Amino acid sequence: MATLIVGLVLFLGVHSLSIVNEPLRNRLHNSLGEGAFKGLYSLAALVGLVLIVWGYGNARLDPTVIYTSPGWLRHLAMLLLIPVFPLLLATYFPGKIKTKLGHPMLVAVKLWALAHLLANGMLHDLLLFGSFLAWAVVDRISLKRRTQRPIATLPASKANDAIAVVGGLAVYAVLVMWAHQWLFGVAPV
Numbered sequence: 001m002a003t004l005i006v007g008l009v010l011f012l013g014v015h016s017l018s019i020v021n022e023p024l025r026n027r028l029h030n031s032l033g034e035g036a037f038k039g040l041y042s043l044a045a046l047v048g049l050v051l052i053v054w055g056y057g058n059a060r061l062d063p064t065v066i067y068t069s070p071g072w073l074r075h076l077a078m079l080l081l082i083p084v085f086p087l088l089l090a091t092y093f094p095g096k097i098k099t100k101l102g103h104p105m106l107v108a109v110k111l112w113a114l115a116h117l118l119a120n121g122m123l124h125d126l127l128l129f130g131s132f133l134a135w136a137v138v139d140r141i142s143l144k145r146r147t148q149r150p151i152a153t154l155p156a157s158k159a160n161d162a163i164a165v166v167g168g169l170a171v172y173a174v175l176v177m178w179a180h181q182w183l184f185g186v187a188p189v
Contacts, residue, residue, distance in 0.1 A: 001059050004124060007051025008131045014044045016135065018149075019142040052128065059124035067121035078176070078188065080115035084108045085175075086168030092153050093167075095160035103143065109136040 017025040087108035090097035113133035181187040
């Protein structure tokens with residue numbers, strides 16, 4: 001469990017630098033330069049992600065049950081997950097979805113985390129998905145007081161919403177029908 005916690009602290013910590021101390025983030029960026037800053041940021045995030053995956057996998061071998069979800073919550077979780085990948089894609093394919101939501105990736109993270117909390121009641125699930133849900137909520141709130149830096153996206157287009165929805169639903173279908181079992185050892189249906 002310690003590996004999972006260290007991974008979460010590292011991964012979410014790097015992603016929280018602007019939330020907790022934007023001036024420090026900007027000073028680091030300016031002193032290191034764009035390439036070095038992004039390289040160190042990416043390396044720290046990757047190490048954190050690897051530790052999360054490794055720690056979560058190890059924690060699943062000796063689970064601590066906190067609660068058991070009723071079966072109907074699994075169905076609700078599956079419904080909540082349907083828009084997750086279209087929202088993720090809408091972040092990079094700007095259209096009406098991105099304009100309406102402002103931060104579709106944060107909405108996607110919140111839905112993903114909430115859905116998994118509804119369906120999974122082990123301690124390691126609460127740590128992983130609860131941490132991501134809390135981070136997404138805090139990040140969204142913090143965006144109201146700070147300037148969002150631009151994200152590299154494709155040019156805005158009317159077709160982008162269709163691309164995000166169709167592509168996202170295709171990813172969702174592949175994940176539900178095959179990839180979730182292959183990647184995580186758990187069949188969602």
